[in-house]
Amino acid sequence: MKHARCTDSDLRELEDIVGVDNLSTGESALRLASRDESYYTPKIPPDVVLMPASTQEVSAILRVANARRIPVTARGAGTSIEGNPVPVYGGIVVDMQRFTEVFEVRAADFVVVVEPGVGYKDLNKLLGRDGLFFPPDPGAGAMIGGMIANNASGVRTIRYGATKDYVLELTVVLASGEVIETGSLAGKSSSGYDLIRLFVGSEGTLGIFTQATVRLAGLPEHFSAAVAAFPTVEAAAQAVFEIMRWGFSPAALELITADLAAMLNRDRELGLPEEPTLLMEFHGASQIALEEELGPVEQVCRDAGSISFERGLGLDERNRLWEARHEAYESIKRTHVGADPFVADVAVPISRYPEIVAFTEQTICEHGVAGYPFGHAGDGNLHVVFMGDAQDEEGWGRIRAANQAIVERALDLRGTATGEHGVGIGKRRFMDREHGKSLQVMRQVKDALDPKGILNPGKIFP
Numbered sequence: 300m301k302h303a304r305c306t307d308s309d310l311r312e313l314e315d316i317v318g319v320d321n322l323s324t325g326e327s328a329l330r331l332a333s334r335d336e337s338y339y340t341p342k343i344p345p346d347v348v349l350m351p352a353s354t355q356e357v358s359a360i361l362r363v364a365n366a367r368r369i370p371v372t373a374r375g376a377g378t379s380i381e382g383n384p385v386p387v388y389g390g391i392v393v394d395m396q397r398f399t400e401v402f403e404v405r406a407a408d409f410v411v412v413v414e415p416g417v418g419y420k421d422l423n424k425l426l427g428r429d430g431l432f433f434p435p436d437p438g439a440g441a442m443i444g445g446m447i448a449n450n451a452s453g454v455r456t457i458r459y460g461a462t463k464d465y466v467l468e469l470t471v472v473l474a475s476g477e478v479i480e481t482g483s484l485a486g487k488s489s490s491g492y493d494l495i496r497l498f499v500g501s502e503g504t505l506g507i508f509t510q511a512t513v514r515l516a517g518l519p520e521h522f523s524a525a526v527a528a529f530p531t532v533e534a535a536a537q538a539v540f541e542i543m544r545w546g547f548s549p550a551a552l553e554l555i556t557a558d559l560a561a562m563l564n565r566d567r568e569l570g571l572p573e574e575p576t577l578l579m580e581f582h583g584a585s586q587i588a589l590e591e592e593l594g595p596v597e598q599v600c601r602d603a604g605s606i607s608f609e610r611g612l613g614l615d616e617r618n619r620l621w622e623a624r625h626e627a628y629e630s631i632k633r634t635h636v637g638a639d640p641f642v643a644d645v646a647v648p649i650s651r652y653p654e655i656v657a658f659t660e661q662t663i664c665e666h667g668v669a670g671y672p673f674g675h676a677g678d679g680n681l682h683v684v685f686m687g688d689a690q691d692e693e694g695w696g697r698i699r700a701a702n703q704a705i706v707e708r709a710l711d712l713r714g715t716a717t718g719e720h721g722v723g724i725g726k727r728r729f730m731d732r733e734h735g736k737s738l739q740v741m742r743q744v745k746d747a748l749d750p751k752g753i754l755n756p757g758k759i760f761p
C-alpha cells in the first residue's frame with residue numbers, strides 16, 4: 300500500500316492541532332523517535348514527531364493522516380525489543396509522553412484510571428500508599444500504553460498474569476479519527492466480542508489508546524524469596540516443571556545460567572552460586588503459610604538434583620536480588636562493551652521447558668555465538684540475549700540463524716514465537732507458520748479497522 304509523506308501544508312495543519320511547542324521536525328528528535336532497543340531502523344525516516352495531550356488532539360491528527368494516507372506510529376517509552384515503535388515508512392510519530400494523568404484510584408474496586416503515558420513504576424509508587432499495585436512488570440521503564448499495546452508481562456506473570464488480564468476499559472482513537480470507549484468496570488462480562496483483548500497486543504496497528512482503566516492487586520503482606528542452584532541448566536529447568544506440576548504457586552520463578560550469575564555477582568556483589576540457578580519468590584497470607592510452602596519446594600528442588608537451596612531472604616536481600624535480575628540485560632551489555640544486543644523471546648508449554656532450554660544451549664554452541672539464556676521459567680518463557688556486531692554480516696547472520704532455530708523449535712513444541720516482546724518487525728516472518736489461516740482473519744480485522752493501512756505499517760504481518 301502506498302503511503303504519503305507530510306507536506307508543508309500537512310505540517311501547518313498538524314501544528315494548529317498540537318501547538319508549535321509540541322511538534323518537532325528537528326533531526327535529533329526524528330532520530331530518537333526512530334529507535335527502540337532493537338537494531339531495526341526505518342526504511343524512510345519519520346517526517347514529524349507530535350506530542351498531543353488529549354484524545355481530541357489524537358483524533359484530529361488521525362483525521363488528517365487518514366485523509367492523506369500518512370503513516371502514524373504511536374510511541375511510549377521506546378523500550379521495545381522487536382522494532383515495535385520504529386516508524387518503518389516515515390510519516391508521523393505520535394509521542395504519548397504528555398499523557399501522564401492518573402485520574403482516579405478506586406481502591407475499593409481495585410482499579411485505577413490512567414493516561415497511557417504514565418510509567419508503570421511511577422504508578423506503583425503512587426498505588427503503594429493504598430497497599431495496591433499494578434502487577435505486570437517488564438522491568439524496563441515502560442509506559443502503560445506501550446505495555447497494553449505489547450501485552451507486556453514479566454517476572455510476576457506466573458502468579459498475577461500478563462497485561463491482558465488487567466485491562467478493563469480503553470478509550471481508543473481509530474484510524475479514521477473516531478473515538479470509542481470499550482469495556483466496563485465489572486470483574487467479568489459476556490457482553491459481545493471482547494474488543495479489549497483485540498486491542499491489547501495490537502502494537503499500535505488498530506488504534507491509539509488515550510485512556511485506560513486497569514485492575515490492581517493488593518500488595519502482599521508476607522513474602523519469601525529463595526535461591527536454588529543446580530549442576531546443569533536442564534536440571535534447573537526440570538525443577539521448574541516439577542514445582543509447577545506439584546501445584547505450588549510462586550510469585551516469580553526465574554532461571555539464570557552460571558555465566559549470568561557470575562555477571563550479577565560481579566556487578567552487584569550478590570554472592571549467588573555461580574551455577575544454573577532458580578530465583579523464586581512466594582507471597583502468602585502469613586509467614587507460617589509461606590514456610591509450609593517453602594519446605595516442600597526445597598524438597599522438590601533437592602529431588603531434581605539441586606546443589607544448594609537458600610531460603611528466607613530478608614527484604615533487603617530480596618530487593619537486591621530482583622533489582623539485579625532486572626539489570627541482567629545491562630550487565631550483559633557491560634560485559635560486551637561496544638557490541639549490539641539481539642534478544643530472543645519464545646514461550647513453550649511448561650512440560651517442554653527443559654527441552655527448549657537444552658536445545659537453546661546446544662544451538663548457541665553450534666552457531667558459535669555469544670548468547671545468554673535466562674527467562675521467566677515458570678511461564679515457559681525463555682529469552683536469550685545474543686551479543687554481536689550488527690554490521691558484521693556473517694557473525695550477525697549466525698545470531699539470526701540461532702534465533703530462527705530456537706523460534707522454529709518453540710513452534711514445533713506448540714509454543715509461540717514471542718512470549719511477551721510482541722511481533723514488531725523481528726517476528727513477522729514467523730507469523731505464517733505460527734498462525735496459518737488465522738493470520739488471514741487478523742488481516743481482515745486490520746483492514747476493517749484501518750482500511751488505508753496508516754497505523755504502524757510494516758508490523759505484525761509478514
Ligand SMILES: Cc1cc2nc3c(=O)[nH]c(=O)nc-3n(C[C@H](O)[C@H](O)[C@H](O)COP(=O)(O)OP(=O)(O)OC[C@H]3O[C@@H](n4cnc5c(N)ncnc54)[C@H](O)[C@@H]3O)c2cc1C
Pocket residue numbers: 335336372373374375376377378379380383384395415436437438439440441442443444445446447448449450451452453454501502503504506507508509628629719720755
Ligand atoms: C531491558 C529490557 C527488559 C525488558 N523486559 C521485558 C519483560 O520482562 N517483559 C516484557 O513484556 N517486556 C519486556 N521488555 C520490552 C518492553 O519494555 C515492553 O514491551 C514494554 O511494554 C514497551 O513499552 P514502551 O512504553 O516502551 O512502548 P514502546 O516501545 O514505545 O511501544 C510499544 C508498542 O506500543 C505501541 N504504542 C505505544 N503507545 C501506544 C498507545 N498509547 N496506543 C497504541 N499503541 C501504542 C507502539 O506503537 C509500539 O508498537 C524489556 C525491554 C528492555 C529494554
